């Protein structure tokens with residue numbers, strides 16, 4: 001892949017950011033017929049932001065209709081990626097299992113399951129004994145009920161990013177690494193039309209710029225007078241070594257009381273929990289106290305045999321949180337030629353494939369067609385119309 005030298009002076013569309021959202025968008029723009037699509041990524045590789053640090057899960061179990069609809073459209077693009085494009089992708093469809101420990105929570109999850117089914121998602125209600133049979137060793141004594149999504153699963157984030165980059169290039173898009181965008185240029189100070197971007201290697205003119213810079217998008221939007229309301233929140237994951245009692249299935253199990261989760265990964269499990277102190281930060285320093293005092297106890301409450309697991313590795317990535325835990329996707333009111341897609345609040349890996357397609361629909365036809373995402377418009381916070389998502393893992 002070429003570096004930033006010799007950047008083109010003009011493009012049909014510029015995608016800012018080479019995470020999963022950016023590469024999916026570059027591919028979909030190119031196959032939709034947009035000419036000279038150029039993706040600019042500041043790092044030396046793709047997927048080195050939140051994408052490369054994520055757990056790779058996809059699910060249909062959400063409390064908001066728009067998130068379920070995004071999953072119904074996006075998950076098949078992940079599950080069917082190899083068949084559609086002939087490229088390898090490690091995918092396991094062993095489901096997501098949400099464990100409820102009190103009647104009020106259980107009632108909420110049953111209500112959400114009814115909504116998910118009405119929209120076409122498959123979801124099952126399980127009693128504690130069925131959960132224990134599913135994942136031997138699971139602590140189910142305090143569980144009142146659980147929901148299980150058989151079409152949910154996990155996929156390799158690096159494989160999907162690089163797969164989409166391959167098919168994007170095949171469709172005619174150009175991907176440039178080491179290319180930091182320093183500004184989005186508009187007509188006049190705070191003018192009404194996008195002209196292109198500025199980089200350290202010069203300006204590139206384009207009638208369309210897609211801002212897919214993850215948690216760093218806000219900094220590029222704010223000089224335009226646009227507040228994307230996305231805040232970075234650190235999430236630390238731990239990968240264990242093999243241990244007696246390690247589950248065979250790769251089902252992603254979530255304790256809805258703590259939102260602690262684990263799934264089988266390699267010979268051990270990958271696990272995480274939202275920290276109790278959750279202030280916005282761009283720091284990705286790991287925290288041994290958090291692991292010892294919060295993560296491991298929460299995980300052992302789910303699967304007590306984790307006590308016997310060794311510590312293989314740990315890392316921190318950034319969730320791109322919005323006030324209502326839904327992404328901001330679409331055009332910016334009063335600024336022609338700019339589309340944004342960020343703020344996925346921990347769900348961007350799974351919703352990126354359909355997001356790329358929806359952005360291409362907006363770019364080529366003026367509106368998103370496959371899924372109605374009008375509720376996700378960036379101005380909804382300023383308009384006082386946020387939407388609620390309660391199942392943020």
Ligand SMILES: Cc1cc2nc3c(=O)[nH]c(=O)nc-3n(C[C@H](O)[C@H](O)[C@H](O)COP(=O)(O)OP(=O)(O)OC[C@H]3O[C@@H](n4cnc5c(N)ncnc54)[C@H](O)[C@@H]3O)c2cc1C
Nearest residue numbers: 017019021049050051054055057181214317347348349350
């Ligand atoms: C620990 C963890 C676990 C997660 N688990 C899941 C999960 O199981 N399922 C799920 O769906 N999601 C999960 N997520 C969320 C998911 O990782 C994100 O929603 C998703 O990766 C966002 O993709 P993105 O392309 O928008 O952002 P990123 O992957 O962050 O990509 C943005 C890119 O833009 C580049 N960039 C920024 N500014 C500039 C600039 N000025 N010029 C050029 N390039 C720039 C960055 O370098 C970066 O590569 C998880 C996240 C974390 C941190």
